[in-house]
Amino acid sequence: MHRKSLMLKFVELLVRTVYRLHLTGLENLPEGGCLLLPNHVSWVDAILLQAACPRPIRFLVYEPIYRNVLFHPIFRLLRAIPITARKAKDALREASALIRAGEIVCIFPEGELSRTGMLLRLRRGYERIAHAAECPVIPVWLDQLWGSIFSFQGGRFFKKFPKRVPYPVTILFGKPLAHDRADIALVRQRMLELGEAAYQQRPLLHGHLAMACLRGLKHHQFETVLIDGMDGSRMSRGRVLAAGIVLARRITARCPQKRIGIMLPPGRAAVIANLAVMLANKVPVNLNFTAGRDAMAAAIRIGDLHDLITAGPVLSKFSDLPTPPNIHLLDELLPPLKARIALWRTVVALTPWWVLAPVLRIPRRGDHEEAVVLFTSGSVGEPKGVVLSHRNLLANVCQFAELLNLRPHDGLLASLPFFHSFGCTVTLWYPLIERIRMVTYPNPLDAEKNAELIQRHKVTVLLSTPTFLRMYLRKATPEQLASVELVITGAEKLPRDVANAFHERFGKEVLEGYGLTETAPVAAVNLPEPPKHKPDDQVQPSSRPGSVGKLAPGIAGQIRDPGTGQLLSLHETGMLWVKGANIFEGYLNDLYRTAEVLVDGWFKTGDLGRFDEDGFLYIEGRIARFSKIGGEMVPHETMEVRIREALGAGSEEERTLCIVGIPDPAKGEAILLLTTLEIDLPALRSTLLAMGVPALWIPRIVKRLPAIPVLANGKLDLQACKNAAL
Numbered sequence: 001m002h003r004k005s006l007m008l009k010f011v012e013l014l015v016r017t018v019y020r021l022h023l024t025g026l027e028n029l030p031e032g033g034c035l036l037l038p039n040h041v042s043w044v045d046a047i048l049l050q051a052a053c054p055r056p057i058r059f060l061v062y063e064p065i066y067r068n069v070l071f072h073p074i075f076r077l078l079r080a081i082p083i084t085a086r087k088a089k090d091a092l093r094e095a096s097a098l099i100r101a102g103e104i105v106c107i108f109p110e111g112e113l114s115r116t117g118m119l120l121r122l123r124r125g126y127e128r129i130a131h132a133a134e135c136p137v138i139p140v141w142l143d144q145l146w147g148s149i150f151s152f153q154g155g156r157f158f159k160k161f162p163k164r165v166p167y168p169v170t171i172l173f174g175k176p177l178a179h180d181r182a183d184i185a186l187v188r189q190r191m192l193e194l195g196e197a198a199y200q201q202r203p204l205l206h207g208h209l210a211m212a213c214l215r216g217l218k219h220h221q222f223e224t225v226l227i228d229g230m231d232g233s234r235m236s237r238g239r240v241l242a243a244g245i246v247l248a249r250r251i252t253a254r255c256p257q258k259r260i261g262i263m264l265p266p267g268r269a270a271v272i273a274n275l276a277v278m279l280a281n282k283v284p285v286n287l288n289f290t291a292g293r294d295a296m297a298a299a300i301r302i303g304d305l306h307d308l309i310t311a312g313p314v315l316s317k318f319s320d321l322p323t324p325p326n327i328h329l330l331d332e333l334l335p336p337l338k339a340r341i342a343l344w345r346t347v348v349a350l351t352p353w354w355v356l357a358p359v360l361r362i363p364r365r366g367d368h369e370e371a372v373v374l375f376t377s378g379s380v381g382e383p384k385g386v387v388l389s390h391r392n393l394l395a396n397v398c399q400f401a402e403l404l405n406l407r408p409h410d411g412l413l414a415s416l417p418f419f420h421s422f423g424c425t426v427t428l429w430y431p432l433i434e435r436i437r438m439v440t441y442p443n444p445l446d447a448e449k450n451a452e453l454i455q456r457h458k459v460t461v462l463l464s465t466p467t468f469l470r471m472y473l474r475k476a477t478p479e480q481l482a483s484v485e486l487v488i489t490g491a492e493k494l495p496r497d498v499a500n501a502f503h504e505r506f507g508k509e510v511l512e513g514y515g516l517t518e519t520a521p522v523a524a525v526n527l528p529e530p531p532k533h534k535p536d537d538q539v540q541p542s543s544r545p546g547s548v549g550k551l552a553p554g555i556a557g558q559i560r561d562p563g564t565g566q567l568l569s570l571h572e573t574g575m576l577w578v579k580g581a582n583i584f585e586g587y588l589n590d591l592y593r594t595a596e597v598l599v600d601g602w603f604k605t606g607d608l609g610r611f612d613e614d615g616f617l618y619i620e621g622r623i624a625r626f627s628k629i630g631g632e633m634v635p636h637e638t639m640e641v642r643i644r645e646a647l648g649a650g651s652e653e654e655r656t657l658c659i660v661g662i663p664d665p666a667k668g669e670a671i672l673l674l675t676t677l678e679i680d681l682p683a684l685r686s687t688l689l690a691m692g693v694p695a696l697w698i699p700r701i702v703k704r705l706p707a708i709p710v711l712a713n714g715k716l717d718l719q720a721c722k723n724a725a726l
Helices: 006-018 045-052 074-079 088-100 125-133 186-200 209-218 237-254 268-277 293-305 312-318 335-350 355-359 390-404 420-432 447-456 468-475 496-506 591-597 636-647 681-690 718-725
Strands: 021-026 034-038 057-062 082-085 104-106 136-141 168-171 224-228 234-236 261-262 283-286 307-311 325-329 368-376 387-390 410-412 436-439 461-464 486-489 508-515 521-526 555-561 574-580 602-613 617-622 624-627 634-636 657-664 669-674 701-704
Touching: 006 021, 021 045, 034 088, 045 057, 045 136, 045 168, 057 088, 088 104, 088 681, 104 186, 104 636, 104 701, 136 186, 186 555, 186 574, 209 268, 209 355, 209 390, 209 420, 224 237, 224 268, 224 420, 234 237, 237 268, 237 307, 237 325, 237 335, 237 591, 261 293, 268 283, 268 420, 268 436, 293 368, 293 387, 293 681, 307 447, 312 325, 368 420, 387 390, 390 521, 410 420, 410 461, 420 436, 420 461, 420 521, 447 468, 461 468, 468 496, 496 508, 508 591, 508 617, 555 602, 591 602, 602 636, 617 701, 617 718, 624 657, 624 669, 634 636, 636 657, 636 669, 636 681, 657 718, 669 718
Parallel strands: 021 168, 034 104, 034 136, 057 082, 057 104, 224 436, 261 283, 261 307, 283 368, 307 325, 410 436, 461 486, 486 508, 669 701
Antiparallel strands: 136 168, 224 234, 368 387, 508 521, 555 574, 574 602, 602 617, 624 634, 657 669
16 A cells, blocks of 8 residues: 655645645545546646545646646655656556556546636546556546636636635545546546536535625625616615615515515616515515416416515506515605615615624525525426525526626626526626626617617626527617627527627627526526637637537536436437536426426436537427427427528528427328418428428428517517417
8 A cells, every 4th residue: 555755744734724625535546546537727736636635646747837847846746747748658658557556646637727617628648548557537526726826717827815714625536437438428427427516515505695695785885786777777785785674674574475476677676676585584486477367377376475576567567467465566665765775774884794694684594495486488388486595596696607707897787587597597696696787677678778778888798598689680789789798698599690690790709508497597608718818828618609608617417318318428419417506496386397307406408418528518409399200300490490591581680480390190290380481382392402401301381470479588489389380
């Protein structure tokens, strides 16, 4: 058995005074030789791994780094093995021999430090070592080092102050993989699973959303957090908190039920109402007032709602909708409370958050408790109540913040409805918790007004859907969107023609993300490419056209056979399963449908996807948007793209067609085309066949509609499309 030298033990003692190491899985290290494969996010990864491991580790290190004046003494102490591109075989042979002699060898399979915090492409050199030594392969994950002074977060190494000392680091050693099974797809999958398990251990996730909002709004409390686009009024972080506290006390006195319905469009009133309900330790339920009577009635019934916070004009506009019995109108409630809000603003200014919290009876721990309930769009049936816990929302806010790394002067447009998961998490809770400014506007369809607000308030982040981007193409000018630095779309697949047209008109790259209400919602996103500091710098890819980006930190993914559930390679196409702290707790009062989609913490997304070798996720379509004809799966979205190409439609300003599967007695299903256009079906069929589209995929029926049904968030209303087709 190889033991550590006294010098290594001294280094370990020194490391443990600066870092607080939390170790899991040391029992997975075999007694003999093995190969460790960790992620690589900071300059001190090797030192921390050695401090964590009870036995000496022999590291393979790129020779220019090995010879670096600062690190050479450390690598000599660790008896590291220098490796170069020219003499790689010699180093790999030496590593294999050391493993066969019973030593632990470590190679960072990414081959370089991550400059994005995300797992990079895995190089195949480790496979040669593992096969030559016929040794167990141990995947390893180092968590929380992204953001430390030795990582590249913020675009620089070293020039950062430590966030805390001792700095917490979690290191997980995974279960051994046989050398003949440890291909790059399986190793990547296991590393991401370790990353998910490590993320679940972060203390932040045990917290309460109200406490996070309290701390976030107290921090830089005199800065503007909210600009209401309707009247241009501004509210500082401290004033929003004071208004939320006063309304929360009123809610506590008048609303005994746990869940409180909210029916308000994005704006000052909606932000304060949601914050107040959370500060009152109750559950805000933002209701979709655009979904119709049946969906509203279902939400009230499933949510067992007795109280509704709204405003007189909103109630009048939607007077035909059912409502809970107790109505609380903010335009009547808030004006008499102005004096109290002013008083509490003074209290907030003078009182530390840790004194305010017990006074306001804000729990420190929320964790898996219900925080908000969002109802699915009902695009394929009755809406489901998605229960998101404090852990889910805190995790997703943290994941999104880590991905974007926005600056204090950044501002985002908050026009997506708060009953939409993207609007709820990213344009409501995220700005309240983080140091981000939001500009609200109640109607995402009014591209002309939204563009005007972007220009006036120098909005830098535009979060939208492809449907709404089409409207900007028609209504906005390049000057109005000049301040925008980041455009991210979600909710539906981003057509390349829309992305290209947007880039051509506004000079802005459109980045596609992916998420579901059940994932709180951000699961994956493309990011801007990091800038080159030197002309010869190699830029690590952060985006890839056609993909939805890489999985967010702390999320693991699997690809499984849609029919049997059998585990497939990440590089094959199958149903995407995801797991993470952001995955919802279940459907409200619906154990059956919860059990259908949640299996041992894994969420079956219902989407077909695959990963490439760099870890970018490609969504091929929802299983609900495939037809099975003659034993062959026909993808509706792919057919829509090909039909647009055949028609020479170019970039659509609005949705003009939709493929729907309808029952067919001969083949089980038939393809029907819903469209707002005048289409010659025989001519379309000939064009599609000439383009190489299989005859089986071509629609047999065309049905003309005045408009293609869509939901308030811009997604196709699949149920309405189905009804129209039938």
